[in-house]
Amino acid sequence: MTRALVLLLSAVLLLPVPAGHAQDSHGYANPVSASAGVDTFADPAVIQGKDGFWYAFGTTDPLREGEFRRHLLPVLRSADLVRWQHIGDAFAAVPDWAAPSAGLWAPDIRYADGRYLLYFTVTDTLAHPGLDSAIGVATAPTPVGPWTDSGGPVVAPRPDGAGSYHWTFDPAMVNDRSGRRWLYYGSYHGGLWVVPLSADALRTAGPAVPVASGRRFEGAYVVARDGWFYLFASSGNCCAGPATGYSVLVGRSREPAGPFTDADGTPLLGPRPGGTPVVQPNGNFWLGTGHNSIAVDAAGQDWLVYHAISRDDPYLDEPYGVNERPMLLDRLDWVDGWPVVRGGASQGWRRPPAAPEVSERFDRQARLPGGWRVLPGADPDSGGLLRHDGPGPGLVPYPLPHGAYAEVDLRFPGPEGSAGIVLPGGAVVTVEAAGTLRAGHREVRLPPGWRPDTWHTLSVRQHAGRVTAWLTAARLGDPVAEVEAVAWGPGTAGVHATGTVELDNLSAAPAATRRHRADPVPVPGRSLREHSDDFDGPKPGWSWVREPQAVPVHGRLFWPVADGDLAGPGGGASVLLRDAPRGGYVVETRLRLDLGAAGERDHQQAGLIAYRGDDDFARLTHVAIGGTRQVEYVRELPFAGRQAFGGMPAGTAADVVWLRLAYRLEPGTGRHLVRGGSSRDGRTWTWGGTWTFDPGPAPRIGLVAHGGAHPPVTAAFDYFLVSRLRQDT
Known part of the structure; x- marks a missing residue:
């Protein structure tokens, strides 16, 4: 659309401004799924339907304590991402090709080519009952169904070559800008994979390739930002009750098939996989912060939708039964190009997602300029819509705010026409049925296979004199096209069209302010020599729990890694301990431990420990887990009446690693908070999550080396440095 045409259209009289959604002035508090009257809603996947409502799909579980009846992919609905209602379940029975007792786990919901696609894990198929898992897919005309299974797995069970099957879990679909669709899946046994899909997205259409290491990642979710594909993946124990360390890490790639690397440039695939933290347990009410999807509010702000576990109520009913994992919502910021939930999972009231200042679903009659009609209830999926007929141009003005983020759904019943948004200041963004996305004088072609007769969402952000526009199928962070241009000239804001076009779900709000500052991290201050040791000779203050054969030599403590472990009732491995100082502190060691670059090893490890007893400790170690080498922080x-045990990621392994534990006492509660961090150069640190100890004696601090004597390996600790904590987490 030319500037002259915009000036011509600006003479049209303004229509009444539609009211925005009401929003609770007090904000919201996690878990948001509690508003639906449910106690657990694990592995949430969200989509904004073409009716304007948000829908969340969860994994198969009973939803409430005492219910003892599983829901096959339960569905919640919300107008604002905060207040939810349980509206039913996707399935009444498992698909015919699934074993009758199979669970349906970890759904992913998408929209493509005029229908909704629901991918899901089938934990057991009829092909090999009791052994296998697969990915299924179902389609529906609306998010509430009815859902029709495709009749078989889109990803079939995959033998592991050892008499069992790889874990074919946790599907997630994404579009690329060529119009190709990709499906991610996998878990700890077998790793994460991606495979191209057929045009109808119901079958695979090429070989699968690995994208992230087994024993480290599951729960993939991918979004595209600024020319990168970001692979969010969960790591750690998903379901260990009060010791659940589930966390979300991320890597990025220029291509959907990888290679994905983290902020340090470390690949997510390989024997020493990386991963930049997005959200981890932070020492407050919430544990097990993982398995995410992403939503975008009316201001263009990203929000992480994920589940977590309450430390005070970790199980749905009896202890060590179903883990209670309600759905949480927190703001997702991008710091130096990397996503993070600043401050971690929120506890207490928070500012809610932005509500639109302008919001129109076109579900009521209105007086319109020539060529425009509102059709209430015209579409079974979207409800009411706005239609423009005729060859001439038309504008429906709306007072969109300056510096706006605006969105509208659009489709073209015929092969010709154009439609889009005019922002304050005259910035015009247009989608053409012939296959073009244009902002001002800049344009990009849409993928050859795009379907103009199905709904797409045009999203536009105005900022600092520029306008950026994205075209997506369902506002899920995988645009099929993006264009940026300079904003210019006067003009009346609103929606515009030529030819025959249908529009729906117009919304606008001031664009969200981007936050770029990272969270503070623990910083060591003055060293506490009386609590430290450089291992240049005997020093008082140390004591052994089950003394092994370990001697300081040449300024290092050499400790042959022995059989035994602390995990499980009674422990059994050796521990070298000393009393910790009062107040906040950081303890650091430099560890040399050659676990080899390849090959299977079973939990050989060494590192730091905060210790109250063999059944009450937090351990930060460089560890071999199968074929991977990791820095793991376990509790x-x-x-x-039993021992709960679980772990979380805490950095990337190397032959030489620096490890830190940062301790502080929580004011008012008496709880002891201990955060783990690691480095591969002693300068750049990756800080992981926080484990807590209940009020009582402070844990002692020390060193461990255990997990297996074969093949022989010796841990070498260069020093044990304790410093005052200068900056809290």
Whole structure:
């Protein structure tokens, strides 16, 4: 659309401004799924339907304590991402090709070519009952169904070559800008994979390739930003009750098939996989912060939708049964090109997602300029819509705010026409049925296979004299096209069209302010020499729990890694301990431990420990887990007459790693908070999550080296440095 045409259209009289959605002035508090009257809603996947409502799909579980009846992919609905209602389940029975007792886990919901696609894990198929898992897919005309299974797996069970099957879990679909669709899946046994899909997205259409290491990642979710594909993946124990360390890490790639690397340039695939933290347990109410999807509010702000576990109520009913994993919502910011939930999972009231200042679903009659009609209830999926007929241009003005983020759904019943948004200041963004996205004088071609007769969403952001526009199928962060241009000239804001076009779900709000500052991290201050040791000779203050054969030599403590472990009832491995100082502190060691670059090893490890007893400790170690080498931060604690045990990621492994534990006492509660971090050069640190100890004696601090004597390996600790904590987490 030319500037002259915009000036011509600006003479049209303004229509009444539609009211925005009401929003609770007090904000919201996690878990947001509690508003639906449900106690658990694990592995949430969200989409904004063409009726304007948000829909969340969860994994198969009972939804409430005492219910004891599983829901096959339960569905919640919300107008604002905060207040939810349980509206039913996607399935009444498992698909015919699934074993009758199979669970349907970890759904992913998408929209493509005029229908909704629901991908899901089938935990057991009839092909090999009791052994296998696969990915299924179903289609529906609306998010509430009815859902029709495709009749078989889109990704079939995959033998592992050892008499069992790889874990074919956790599907996630994404579009690229060539119009190709990709499906991610996998878990700890077998790793994460991606495979191209057929045009109808119901079958695979090429070989699968690995994108992230097994024993490290599951729960993939991918979005595209600024020319990158970001692979969000969960790591750690998903379901260990009060010791659940589930966390979300991320890597990025220029291509959907990888290679994905983290902020340090470390690949997510390989024996020493990387991963930049997005959200981890932060020491407050919430544990097990993982398995995410992403939503975008009316201001263009990203929000992480994920599940977590309450430390005070970790199980749905009896201890060590179903883990209670409600759905949480927190703001997702991008710091130096990397996504992060600043401050971690929120506890207490928070500012809610932005509500639109202008919001129109076209579900009521209105007086319109010539060529425009509102058709209430015309579409079974979207409800009411706005239609423009005729060859001439038309504008429906709306007072969109300056510096706006605006969105509208659009489709073209015929092969010709154009439609889009005019922003304040005259910035015109246009989608043409012939296959073009244009902002001002800049344009990009849409993928050859795009379907103009199905709904797409045009999203536009105005900022600092520029306008950026994206065209997506469902506002899920995988645009099929993007264009940026300079904003210019006067003009009346609103929606415009030529030819025959249908529009729906117009919304606009001031664009969200981007936050770029990272969270503070623990910083060591003055060294506490009386609590430290450089291992240049005997020093008082140390004591052994089950003394091994370890001696300081040449300024290092050499400790042959021995059989035994602390995990499980009673422990059994050796621990070298000393009393910790009062107040906040950071303890650091430099560890040399050659676990080899390849090959299977079973939990050989060494590192730091915060210790109350064999069944009550937090351990930060460089560890071999199968074929991977990781820095892992685990917790064991007594709970309900047993020992709960789980871990979280805490950095990338190397032959030489620096490890830190940062301790502080929580004011008012007496809880002991201990955060883990690691480095591969002693300068750049990756800080992981926080484990807590209940009020009582402070844990002692020390060193461990255990997990197996074969093949022989010796841990070498260069020093044990304790410093005052200068900056809190």
